[in-house]
Amino acid sequence: MGLSLWLMPNPTQLQLIQKVLPKQPKTRPVSAASYPEITPHITLASSTKATQDVILRAIPSTLYPIPVEFQKLEVGDHYFRSVFISVKKTTELVALHEHIMVALDKDGASPSAPVFPHMSISYIADEDGVAERKKAADELRATTVVEGPETGLDGAESVVLCCGDSEEERVYLASFEGTEVWIVRCEDQCNTGKCYIK
Template sequence: MGLSLWLVPSPLEAKKLGFVINSQRKDPSLSVASYPKFYPHITLASLPQSLETELDKIAGSIPTFDAHAPLRCYFDQVKIGDHYFRSVYVAIKPTREILSLYEEVHQRLGLEPRCPAFPHMSLCYIDDADAINGERDRFYDELRTSAVIGFKTEEPEAVQLNCGSEGTNNWVDNFKAHEVWAVRCEGPVESWEVLHKIPLN
């Protein structure tokens, strides 16, 4: 995988989203690669691993946002994907601000954009072998039947996630982009390493 740039929420918002992303109980019959724990994120860029030695250059490619006008990432739809890293994910609304950030970062680094289904936030990673047996569909159906996925009254086509614990309701339909992380994505997901954190405000 190499090096990735992640657009991440604050620890408080990440904790809420973690009730959905990291709450799945692992069935021992599934692959060890299915349902690893990971920090909620939108992949902003996939970089060559050689840039690990140029973290200052990467940090310089990230524009900042006014604290009074932060970058917000709004949820659009929950989808079932056909790739391990897009097993079941939230499609994020492609607002002008988030698309401009995506284009500007790639332009400053001199790279061609290559983030499939940008922007999105994965809810789980499920091994292809388990997906063939319907595990991605099962996970999505469980979100629907347990009312984790809801729809906004004022915007029926847009989803929200119930991030409450122990039967409580805590509906979330967006998060504020807090930082960009440079992450070494090599080996098992839970061994990935955050190399640098770049504030956005």
């Protein structure tokens, strides 16, 4: 499927987010390709034409931590965007994305980044349908995701992730700090438990 550039949460936040991602449900049958283990990230760009050298050249020589603010829990119509959190287009995030897209385009890599910016939290196979994707989103709202005015944040469109196994360990994330850009080679099968290799 090609190479991608991912903006990654700092390691502590990455672990917290990974703990609350949906797992295969035990109460209903779903496809083996649904609910694989995924690594939360923002896709800055993907290309089926780019070589690793081209991808490396597209990354700015100086990188600073990028604030990533959650906006809304959404259900999509594509496997890789089955259930995702849309992200606010902050100046820093847009500038990094545009720099990378322009550099890749100049090298003839035909980059893409559909529905930029977003953070996928579930991949659900097409055969499980929109109903399963909506069910996954509803279950997240019941256990993990706080939306809208209830977040205590400004604006109607805001999301907080409730991370932690108990009330004492609970951490509320309305954002994360993007501290690394990963180059990943995307595999085309997700039913092996992991979708990507670094």
